[in-house]
Amino acid sequence: MGHDFECGTCHKVFEAGWRARENHLRSTGHRAPAFECDGCSRYFRSETARFQHMEALNHFEWECSICDETWPTEDRQIEHEHEDHNYCGECRKTFPNYNNLKMHLNSRAHRGQQIQCPFCKSRHATATGLTHHVETGSCPNAAGLNRDTLYKFVRSKDSRGIITKNLIGWTGSTEYEANDRSYNWVRQGWECYLCHRLFDLLKSLNQHLNSPIPADQESLYHCPNRACKKEFTTLAGIINHLESESCGCTRFENVQRSIQGVVSGNRLITL
Helix, strand or coil: CCCCEECCCCCCEECCCHHHHHHHHHHHCCCCCCCECCCCCCECCCHHHHHHHHHHHCCCCEECCCCCCEECCHHHHHHHHHHHHCEECCCCEECCCHHHHHHHHCCHHHHCCCEECCCCCCEECCHHHHHHHHHCCCCCCCCCCCHHHHHHHHHHCCCCCCCECCCCCCCCCCCCCCCHHHEECCCCEEECCCCCCEECCHHHHHHHHCCCCCCCCCCCEECCCCCCCCEECCHHHHHHHHHHCCCCCCCHHHHHHHHHHHHHCCCCCCC
């Protein structure tokens, strides 16, 4: 890099470098050359010529935190760090792959809790969090909503079957109730015979058995991307799938914008 920086007003040359030129500009009110390179002392007659020079010599202002590539804007620098290095500059953290980075960027650490429950006004980081809150009966102001009632609710707003399956003859989820025979004396706990998970209390085991988690529950939803063909037992499951952008069906931001209306029943299902 050259050191002969020039004043754009009086054309005085400062061999001592850019700091000497900056002191001169501040004291005189003069300006630097209009089309000066961000990385060296050269300047040009047009913005096009300046840009071509900086692109050819990698002289842009915004430098990658990982490699020596430079970029004309901060947004381009951040995009490069995300896509080429799986790097979050704000947290100074590198991830093993781009999907893990996206999950991090869409987490509470970066988004806070922007999604509000339409019933109890509690706040959640993502649409999946809100849906799980309602679907599992955790919302104190929506006690009547659970996996089954929410499916019927969403199905009534999804006449074209974009995400809901048309289950002819479906009467609801299977209900289970464990008793004293479910206690495993060898493992010292109440055991789920479906997944073999242990619980400290019989009540906890029964809550688990009647949650949307057990694998034998029927799939109620499907990915709207016909090439994907994935099915899901819960609304939270398909919302999480859509948020991941793994099949390219929609964008994370679109899911966040529409979820409150879907859960409260104020809008039809669209993508």
